[in-house]
Amino acid sequence: MAIAALSIFSNSPSSSSSSSTTTFHPYPSNPSHSLQPTTFSPPLQTQPSFSLLTKSHPPNNYFSRFRFRPSIHSFFRCRSSSNAPNVDVQFGTLISLFQEIGISFEETKLLLLKSNELTSIQLDSLRDRVLSLHSLGLDRVSINHFVTNRLTVLTTNEIDPLLSFLRNELHGQLAQAKLKRLLLSNEPKNLSSFPQKVRLLVDRGMPVDKIVGVLNKVNLSKAICNRSINEIERIIDFLEPFGGVNLIVKHPAILNHCLDSKLIPRISVLTKLSGGDEDGIRIVLNRFPFILNYTVEHVEEHLQFLRSFADLDDEQIFKIVLVFPAIFTNNIERKLRPRIQFLKECGLDSEDIFKFLIQAPLFLSASFRDNLAYKFVFLVKIGYKYRTKGLAMAIAASTRISCENMQKVLSLFLNYGFSFEDIFAMSMKQPLILRYNHASVETKMKYLIEEMNRDIRELLDFPAFLGYKFDDRIKHRYEIEKGLKGGQISLNQLLTVSSENFTDKQKKDSSVKSELK
Structure with missing residues (x-):
């Protein structure tokens, strides 16, 4: 190329170029489509009367202020055509272009020394690429970072399809952090096929209005750039029985997992446990996709513990996993073992433990210090005996309510004249009264007394009254x-x-x- 023979101030091609040049069209060169410098924040324009980001003629003697050392001047000439009359002008233009995005003369000099490709690109194209990046929402600081850390973002043709796709089809909605990481972390050859891979997701059924949301939640390098079209198709095909593209839309991070080393072996564990129940596995993955973050060894260790210590079979374990897939997040020694041991001490056999965990799976993960300990105190206070089935069933009934609500329900009964013994008797008949919302309980008790003219102590015979819907059943x-x-x-x-x-x-x-x- 003869960079010294090119001018960004004229729309007519130069006739003095004697070697090949690199020309790309990342953004329209028509000034009507260019963003004005005033749209940048902070402003790119450093000269009040002239900007390299718009096509215009520079003022007279604009570049006379540059004082290039002979070595740099000679360096620039040797990378330009041998007979270039406008070396000073072109080099000054490049310097000014970079200055407008915050790159100093010394930094530009180093870039020229390190990057031969910088001198083989038309300045119009460099300017257009800067405008193209800015049109995607990147500010001066970000563009500066690209130029100094990954110059190929400014010089290579291979990212043209990507920039056009991001601007015209995704409408610049990709999150800025994602866009920066995408451009900085991937080689240009991996970026050129990005649009095709994203369109594949649409072709396989992903709603167009969900695409940006999915892309903003995945590791773009892992999920898209570093994968072939075939690999992405294999992932979608494998996930098809469990929801396919719809599963990915709900839980985009699934795309981050490697098919052969993670998805296949980890889902195979669930397939074996469930006896091939694809519908059940779909439910598990939708409720708790994070199960795929756990290794096969981790999941197998938990399954083996439930088989041996709780004496549960695979069918029972999978039913528990269906209602509480987060069971695999609990540490075996710190949570699972002591809590199942407690159930055993309360007299529950394996069948009882299974029913308990189906009814109250949160018992396995609730904090002992901040949750269970308080409930044990309340229950023992109203009359439950420690290490009895009754206590275990009462705990099961209270796992889904807060300690605060449980305390308010107990206080409400006491305020209406019931004793601890009365509350215990009612809870033995209707264990769920301890988990009812305190405001709902109070509304029904007031209606019983004030509108139905009943004795409040009728609840001792029929505590289930408090569990019926107020408007649809009781009042109606x-x-x-x-x-x-x-x-x-x-x-x-x-x-x-x-x-x-x-x-x-x-x-x-x-x-x-x-x-x-």
């Missing part, structure tokens, strides 16, 4: 029954009958009432 049925018989019916009879039988009974009672009139 009471108002109907009140209109027919004055509402004088036991709580049990009012609420336990099925909706169908209640409707039939309502029609019958209404007919009898009409005949009596």
